[in-house]
Amino acid sequence: NKQRKVLSTRYLTGGSSLGVETVGPKYRAVAGIAYQFGWATGYVILPCIAYLVRDFRILIIPESIRWQLTHGKEKQAIKSLMNAMKVNKLPMDGIDEKINILKQNLRSVSNEILLMNS
Known part of the structure; x- marks a missing residue:
């Protein structure tokens, strides 16, 4: 067999x-x-x-949460994050806090890139 x-x-x-x-x-x-x-x-x-x-791409691959946040699509980012958490069976509490952490990380990375380019 x-x-x-x-x-x-x-x-x-x-x-x-x-x-x-x-x-x-x-x-x-x-x-x-x-x-x-x-x-x-x-x-x-x-x-x-x-x-x-x-x-x-719209049918298969959604934009990343990072892309959504950098382009001012916070509601869509929250929706995507909730979907990712649901798929990965993670607790849904504290989504706003997680979005704020992501925003802070993006700001710090953006600032580092600006400093490197100047």
């Missing part, structure tokens, strides 16, 4: 030659094409999806 898992994983992660050699010589070409068909299909479909979903 363990050997089957190893062989199947090897086949899925790039063992096309192993997969092709498991079939008879008559069907090797077909097996090789079938193995690569999924990759080729993905290469064709992915640009179409990217064209249709141009603003994909």
